[in-house]
Amino acid sequence: MATLQLDENLIIRMASNDGAAFRELYQQTSGVVYGFAMSILRNKHDAEDVMHDAFIKIYSSAVTYRPSGNPMAWILTIVRNLCLNKIRAGKVCEDLSEYDDLAGALNDSDAVLDRMVLETAMSVLDAEERQIVVLHAMTGFRHREIAEILDLPTGTVLSKYNRALKKMKKEMETKGVER
Amino acid sequence: MIDNNEIEKRLASALNAATPDILDELMAELDLSEKPEQPMREKLADDGQERYKKSFVRSRSFRTLISCAAAFILMIGGFTVWKNASEKVLAVVDLDVNPSIELSINNKEKVVKAIAVNEDGKDILDGMDLKGSDAKTACNAIVGSMLTKGYLNDRSNSILLSVSSGDSKKGQEIEAELSDCINSYTSGSEVSAAVMGQYVDADDELKAFASNNGISTGKAGLIRRLLESGGTKMTEDSLLSLSTQELIVLGQERNVSGETMYGEAYTGDYIGYESALAAALSHAGLDREQVSGAEVEMDCENGAIIYDVEFRSGGQEFEYEIAASTGEIIQSKKDIDDDMDDDSDDDDNADDEQDDD
Numbered sequence: 001m002a003t004l005q006l007d008e009n010l011i012i013r014m015a016s017n018d019g020a021a022f023r024e025l026y027q028q029t030s031g032v033v034y035g036f037a038m039s040i041l042r043n044k045h046d047a048e049d050v051m052h053d054a055f056i057k058i059y060s061s062a063v064t065y066r067p068s069g070n071p072m073a074w075i076l077t078i079v080r081n082l083c084l085n086k087i088r089a090g091k092v093c094e095d096l097s098e099y100d101d102l103a104g105a106l107n108d109s110d111a112v113l114d115r116m117v118l119e120t121a122m123s124v125l126d127a128e129e130r131q132i133v134v135l136h137a138m139t140g141f142r143h144r145e146i147a148e149i150l151d152l153p154t155g156t157v158l159s160k161y162n163r164a165l166k167k168m169k170k171e172m173e174t175k176g177v178e179r
Numbered sequence: 180m181i182d183n184n185e186i187e188k189r190l191a192s193a194l195n196a197a198t199p200d201i202l203d204e205l206m207a208e209l210d211l212s213e214k215p216e217q218p219m220r221e222k223l224a225d226d227g228q229e230r231y232k233k234s235f236v237r238s239r240s241f242r243t244l245i246s247c248a249a250a251f252i253l254m255i256g257g258f259t260v261w262k263n264a265s266e267k268v269l270a271v272v273d274l275d276v277n278p279s280i281e282l283s284i285n286n287k288e289k290v291v292k293a294i295a296v297n298e299d300g301k302d303i304l305d306g307m308d309l310k311g312s313d314a315k316t317a318c319n320a321i322v323g324s325m326l327t328k329g330y331l332n333d334r335s336n337s338i339l340l341s342v343s344s345g346d347s348k349k350g351q352e353i354e355a356e357l358s359d360c361i362n363s364y365t366s367g368s369e370v371s372a373a374v375m376g377q378y379v380d381a382d383d384e385l386k387a388f389a390s391n392n393g394i395s396t397g398k399a400g401l402i403r404r405l406l407e408s409g410g411t412k413m414t415e416d417s418l419l420s421l422s423t424q425e426l427i428v429l430g431q432e433r434n435v436s437g438e439t440m441y442g443e444a445y446t447g448d449y450i451g452y453e454s455a456l457a458a459a460l461s462h463a464g465l466d467r468e469q470v471s472g473a474e475v476e477m478d479c480e481n482g483a484i485i486y487d488v489e490f491r492s493g494g495q496e497f498e499y500e501i502a503a504s505t506g507e508i509i510q511s512k513k514d515i516d517d518d519m520d521d522d523s524d525d526d527d528n529a530d531d532e533q534d535d536d
Contacts, residue, residue, distance in 0.1 A: 017211065022211055056208065064368050111192070117193060133190065134190065
């Protein structure tokens with residue numbers, strides 16, 4: 001899987017109010033930002049709120065960004081903190097029907113299986129498993145990098161990842177998905 | 180059977196497809212255009228093209244350093260606002276770390292004038308045009324630049340924000356707002372900063388004291404607060420030689436704070452109260468159990484932070500001055516423990532045991 005490589009200079013340019021850099025950064029990262037927020041909050045409205053706040057925060061914090069070689073981890077930490085704040089503030093209503101609407105938006109016939117995989121991930125995995133699988137799927141990060149972002153031991157990430165995929169496969173088997 | 184790779188690919192594809200497009204909304208909210216240079220060029224036309232080139236080149240060549248200083252020059256796009264803004268100064272805001280900067284702001288809380296009070300302040304303001312920008316943005320830009328340039332770091336972690344105004348109620352509101360704003364801003368940085376916010380009644384005497392000594396009115400205000408707090412050896416001259424960090428530490432430790440205090444000023448460079456007492460006891464050849472009424476207080480003498488240590492033992496009263504950074508005994512004094520005695524006011528008489536080691 002290709003790793004999502006984000007050019008650090010985009011953040012540095014963004015600190016200089018460079019609109020083009022912001023656009024490029026948004027285009028490269030919006031899917032991951034939203035997907036990661038969804039994996040934590042499991043509610044599309046809350047995920048969209050966090051996505052909005054995250055990009056504002058990324059922009060306003062660009063001036064304090066210290067090049068570390070992993071700008072994506074910096075962005076994802078911002079997203080995670082905003083999600084956790086939302087949860088702490090009790091503003092999240094985890095609602096699977098919300099998520100059903102989300103999957104319902106994918107009505108392209110070629111996307112039926114995509115939709116089923118997403119449904120499965122959202123319904124059978126626990127919060128940490130969802131985050132690990134989504135980050136792995138969308139960023140291609142190594143388990144060690146995911147462990148750092150989620151503040152978990154690498155071994156935990158690895159075992160949860162394996163367990164999560166097994167659970168998903170089993171669930172899809174019962175739904176009769178064959179490839 | 181579907182494999183791991185395909186599961187991940189499909190999951191990513193589904194989430195990407197579900198991601199809402201809020202780019203335009205964000206760009207509008209952040210007031211971002213793709214080409215920031217054009218309005219910037221117009222904005223700085225009055226100041227000459229050279230200045231624009233300088234800041235632009237800088238931002239390209241010092242990619243990691245551009246972060247704050249140059250960033251905000253470009254970020255502050257309130258040209259139109261500036262043209263309409265009133266020049267009348269509502270409040271004066273001083274920001275002191277070691278660099279000292281003074282912002283004059285109008286009733287719309289826009290910066291009318293920004294001046295560097297000392298050399299480090301010039302370094303911070305170099306290339307920054309804060310005129311017309313919102314006071315909060317300007318404060319964050321300055322603090323951001325102090326962080327980037329290393330003036331604000333883990334050891335020198337304190338910011339003094341002082342506001343003075345002819346309208347004291349408004350001035351106090353501005354102080355609370357800006358302290359909060361700076362605290363939020365620094366919370367997102369790697370430095371664990373302390374923010375002391377104070378409202379200063381800047382009378383002519385204070386202004387003259389500040390200007391004669393080349394310090395900000397804010398710093399002068401904190402010195403006045405410390406002197407007025409009493410029960411101390413501090414003198415004006417002694418406090419003048421302290422850094423902002425030292426003054427804030429002293430204020431923090433002696434409970435002489437401004438109206439606002441966020442975070443904690445770093446005191447790790449000092450030996451601490453327990454060690455100061457231990458040093459004095461060791462010099463007196465006494466154990467903790469042999470003394471009573473032990474008191475240790477941070478103070479300042481001859482331009483250095485010290486601990487005043489006092490205790491009683493065997494009918495005698497001991498007083499020590501310990502250098503806060505080294506633990507060195509600067510002065511020791513032993514008197515009869517008798518409130519009524521008639522030679523207790525001696526400073527340097529033969530009874531005193533002087534020790535320079």
